[in-house]
Amino acid sequence: xxxxxxxxxxxxxxxxxxxxxxxxxxxxxxxxxxxxxxxxxxxxxxxxxxxxxxxxxxxxxxxxxxxxxxxxxxxxxxxxxxxxxxxxxxxxxxxxxxxxxxxxxxxxxxxxxxxxxxxxxxxxxxxxxxxxxxxxxxxxxxxxxxxxxxxxxxxxxxxxxxxxxxxxxxxxxxxxxxxxxxxxxxxxxxxxxxxxxxxxxxxxxxxxxxxxxxxxxxxxxxxxxxxxxxxxxxxxxxxxxxxxxxxxxxxxxxxxxxxxxxxxxxxxxxxxxxxxxxxxxxxxxxxxxxxxxxxxxxxxxxxxxxxxxxxxxxxxxxxxxxxxxxxxxxxxxxxxxxxxxxxxxxxxxxxxxxxxxxxxxxxxxxxxxxxxxxxxxxxxxxxxxxxxxxxxxxxxxxxxxxxxxxxxxxxxx
Amino acid sequence: xxxxxxxxxxxxxxxxxxxxxxxxxxxxxxxxxxxxxxxxxxxxxxxxxxxxxxxxxxxxxxxxxxxxxxxxxxxxxxxxxxxxxxxxxxxxxxxxxxxxxxxxxxxxxxxxxxxxxxxxxxxxxxxxxxxxxxxxxxxxxxxxxxxxxxxxxxxxxxxxxxxxxxxxxxxxxxxxxxxxxxxxxxxxxxxxxxxxxxxxxxxxxxxxxxxxxxxxxxxxxxxxxxxxxxxxxxxxxxxxxxxxxxxxxxxxxxxxxxxxxxxxxxxxxxxxxxxxxxxxxxxxxxxxxxxxxxxxxxxxxxxxxxxxxxxxxxxxxxxxxxxxxxxxxxxxxxxxxxxxxxxxxxxxxxxxxxxxxxxxxxxxxxxxxxxxxxxxxxxxxxxxxxxxxxxxxxxxxxxxxxxxxxxxxxxxx
Numbered sequence: 001x002x003x004x005x006x007x008x009x010x011x012x013x014x015x016x017x018x019x020x021x022x023x024x025x026x027x028x029x030x031x032x033x034x035x036x037x038x039x040x041x042x043x044x045x046x047x048x049x050x051x052x053x054x055x056x057x058x059x060x061x062x063x064x065x066x067x068x069x070x071x072x073x074x075x076x077x078x079x080x081x082x083x084x085x086x087x088x089x090x091x092x093x094x095x096x097x098x099x100x101x102x103x104x105x106x107x108x109x110x111x112x113x114x115x116x117x118x119x120x121x122x123x124x125x126x127x128x129x130x131x132x133x134x135x136x137x138x139x140x141x142x143x144x145x146x147x148x149x150x151x152x153x154x155x156x157x158x159x160x161x162x163x164x165x166x167x168x169x170x171x172x173x174x175x176x177x178x179x180x181x182x183x184x185x186x187x188x189x190x191x192x193x194x195x196x197x198x199x200x201x202x203x204x205x206x207x208x209x210x211x212x213x214x215x216x217x218x219x220x221x222x223x224x225x226x227x228x229x230x231x232x233x234x235x236x237x238x239x240x241x242x243x244x245x246x247x248x249x250x251x252x253x254x255x256x257x258x259x260x261x262x263x264x265x266x267x268x269x270x271x272x273x274x275x276x277x278x279x280x281x282x283x284x285x286x287x288x289x290x291x292x293x294x295x296x297x298x299x300x301x302x303x304x305x306x307x308x309x310x311x312x313x314x315x316x317x318x319x320x321x322x323x324x325x326x327x328x329x330x331x332x333x334x335x336x337x338x339x340x341x342x343x344x345x346x347x348x349x350x351x352x353x354x355x356x357x358x359x360x361x362x363x364x365x366x367x368x369x370x371x372x373x374x375x376x377x378x379x380x381x382x383x384x385x386x387x388x389x390x391x392x393x394x395x396x397x398x399x400x401x402x403x404x405x406x407x408x409x410x411x412x413x
Numbered sequence: 414x415x416x417x418x419x420x421x422x423x424x425x426x427x428x429x430x431x432x433x434x435x436x437x438x439x440x441x442x443x444x445x446x447x448x449x450x451x452x453x454x455x456x457x458x459x460x461x462x463x464x465x466x467x468x469x470x471x472x473x474x475x476x477x478x479x480x481x482x483x484x485x486x487x488x489x490x491x492x493x494x495x496x497x498x499x500x501x502x503x504x505x506x507x508x509x510x511x512x513x514x515x516x517x518x519x520x521x522x523x524x525x526x527x528x529x530x531x532x533x534x535x536x537x538x539x540x541x542x543x544x545x546x547x548x549x550x551x552x553x554x555x556x557x558x559x560x561x562x563x564x565x566x567x568x569x570x571x572x573x574x575x576x577x578x579x580x581x582x583x584x585x586x587x588x589x590x591x592x593x594x595x596x597x598x599x600x601x602x603x604x605x606x607x608x609x610x611x612x613x614x615x616x617x618x619x620x621x622x623x624x625x626x627x628x629x630x631x632x633x634x635x636x637x638x639x640x641x642x643x644x645x646x647x648x649x650x651x652x653x654x655x656x657x658x659x660x661x662x663x664x665x666x667x668x669x670x671x672x673x674x675x676x677x678x679x680x681x682x683x684x685x686x687x688x689x690x691x692x693x694x695x696x697x698x699x700x701x702x703x704x705x706x707x708x709x710x711x712x713x714x715x716x717x718x719x720x721x722x723x724x725x726x727x728x729x730x731x732x733x734x735x736x737x738x739x740x741x742x743x744x745x746x747x748x749x750x751x752x753x754x755x756x757x758x759x760x761x762x763x764x765x766x767x768x769x770x771x772x773x774x775x776x777x778x779x780x781x782x783x784x785x786x787x788x789x790x791x792x793x794x795x796x797x798x799x800x801x802x803x804x805x806x807x808x809x810x811x812x813x814x815x816x817x818x819x820x821x822x823x824x825x826x
Binding site: 020077214263283288300 | 417419422425427428433465488524527532538555591661687692694696698699708
């Protein structure tokens with residue numbers, strides 16, 4: 001590729017949309033053979049047992065009742081204050097860290113991750129991340145010229161691999177003064193794994209020991225699936241981000257996409273946690289500057305939905321009922337998948353909540369191909385398959401493990 | 414400021430929101446004295462004569478009638494194809510350039526400007542821009558480490574200052590191989606000025622002459638106000654961006670904010686125009702990579718609104734009627750302001766359309782302060798005052814020139 005009008009730093013091959021491709025094939029198969037016959041494990045949104053997207057009535061009735069001028073008008077560049085305040089309360093529940101906390105509106109969780117990668121790192125600094133991850137982390141590192149380095153997520157007993165994490169952190173800090181650690185927990189995408197509270201203590205010990213003078217460590221907590229990861233106690237770990245040294249900062253990427261079934265509305269926030277008020281304020285200033293520079297402001301209707309629901313007891317009750325009902329739907333599906341995996345000796349990573357369960361395997365692409373012959377359409381990652389409990393009915397979750405096991409065995413032969 | 418966890422490149426003072434400040438004071442004055450007594454020229458959105466935001470029924474009825482699943486679901490990363498196709502047709506009307514054209518969804522016009530600054534420039538390259546400009550251009554240049562250089566917008570006869578533009582372009586190209594020229598026309602913010610077709614020919618001649626081998630020139634057409642800048646003929650100039658040399662690229666920042674009164678919905682697009690298909694495609698690839706890295710995808714409801722309106726004759730008719738009615742409202746207000754300016758010998762920059770008229774003056778901040786005593790609240794820029802015909806009733810547009818003239822004279826004394 002010769003020199004041309006596209007600057008070198010901005011040249012990328014077209015993003016391959018593997019999920020889109022397999023989803024398209026799946027749709028064709030459904031058309032041909034009927035929905036009943038096909039297992040569609042391609043999507044990353046919550047789908048009911050009839051194959052329809054779940055869109056909470058509590059959310060969309062609120063939108064439909066909204067005054068049109070509230071939808072049409074601009075929100076504040078940093079997000080409306082009522083929205084940010086309620087979102088912070090909502091995110092932490094009773095486990096708000098003892099720290100200075102500021103929030104800024106972003107385009108979904110993506111925007112909050114972008115802001116964290118941008119603000120706390122220079123070009124060439126490292127983002128370190130488990131090797132089961134959401135691919136957009138890597139895309140962002142490419143875009144902003146940050147190094148992306150992964151480590152083995154789980155050890156042989158399927159616990160968080162503290163040793164590999166520590167090694168990778170040490171590697172990054174030896175090379176550079178700044179590092180950002182991505183933690184997509186609870187209910188990791190694509191595995192459903194959650195780091196438990198005791199492990200969090202160990203992780204924080206490791207990080208605190210390395211936060212010596214001149215080194216700067218960011219912890220990014222991507223909690224996209226947190227509202228589908230338990231009945232409240234999954235938020236306890238937030239309290240641990242209290243009173244940390246000043247050269248450690250924590251940001252939380254909070255998204256309305258999953259928690260309010262508001263994927264297409266593109267509303268979220270970056271929550272900044274620091275034990276130093278000035279650092280929290282100036283991080284906010286930096287991110288407000290970013291807001292103005294990339295999207296000006298965030299979808300007003302999304303903010304208004306959150307405010308309307310969270311400040312109205314009856315709406316809040318309806319919302320919580322829908323959330324609970326759908327969380328239980330997920331739990332039921334996941335239980336069916338896990339139990340039947342045991343039956344057929346299919347190994348999967350530990351699932352604690354969220355939209356996906358991962359099955360480690362060699363040659364995941366070939367296994368996924370093989371599964372098409374069995375009328376199952378599933379996303380293949382680098383290390384395995386991503387089974388979408390968010391999209392597959394309980395009935396089909398029961399039969400899926402056997403199909404997957406067979407396909408793996410057939411490919412291994 | 415010592416070394417801390419915020420990376421050097423990301424440290425910015427908190428964005429001062431002058432407009433927000435004067436708007437707040439204005440609201441307080443309205444509360445105290447009544448809406449009739451106060452002239453509110455602070456806003457950048459279309460306000461009817463009763464002080465209410467104009468939000469087209471054709472747009473918001475379409476939203477209210479929309480299936481909730483279409484609002485809740487994710488759009489494609491690059492934007493839905495039907496949306497992009499209809500938006501391109503809509504933007505160009507019958508004046509589509511003879512060139513390879515690709516479009517990608519962005520967060521309003523802002524996102525399209527961001528993409529253009531990002532993709533075609535390296536750090537240290539120049540964005541050149543008239544000295545009456547939307548301040549976010551400068552904020553973006555800071556954020557992405559591009560140089561921002563302005564030139565005198567108009568000559569003494571109030572024509573586009575081709576000489577100053579040429580000098581500045583030459584300066585940038587002497588220092589660097591890449592340059593981006595911002596043209597916020599027709600209906601420039603903050604002046605209402607439009608570059609006419611004959612001047613476009615001259616500008617293009619200058620640019621073509623400088624597009625020698627090894628030099629790369631981007632023209633960014635920010636057409637945020639184009640639907641309020643005439644009855645269609647204001648789009649003729651698009652045809653001129655046909656068959657340009659390959660080292661010139663044109664992007665159009667098209668926004669639904671003003672044209673569909675959809676400010677808060679954050680939907681727009683970057684339209685890429687190149688005479689080389691491969692360059693157009695790879696620019697699209699670059700910008701899709703950016704989309705994934707900063708917001709993942711764009712508000713689905715916004716795209717659906719455009720598709721629903723543009724593909725339904727009766728909805729389209731209602732929309733066009735509302736647009737026309739409000740364009741005429743603006744024209745009436747502007748005429749009142751211009752005629753009465755003549756009466757009192759108030760000098761303003763030529764107005765051809767859009768939301769604002771600019772009054773050049775020394776000490777604009779002091780004049781704006783003085784105007785508060787006369788119950789007028791107005792935004793002061795570096796070079797003058799921004800009068801918001803979008804927000805002030807015809808009746809008040811009649812009396813405003815005299816008040817402004819008096820304030821300027823009092824400050825000059």
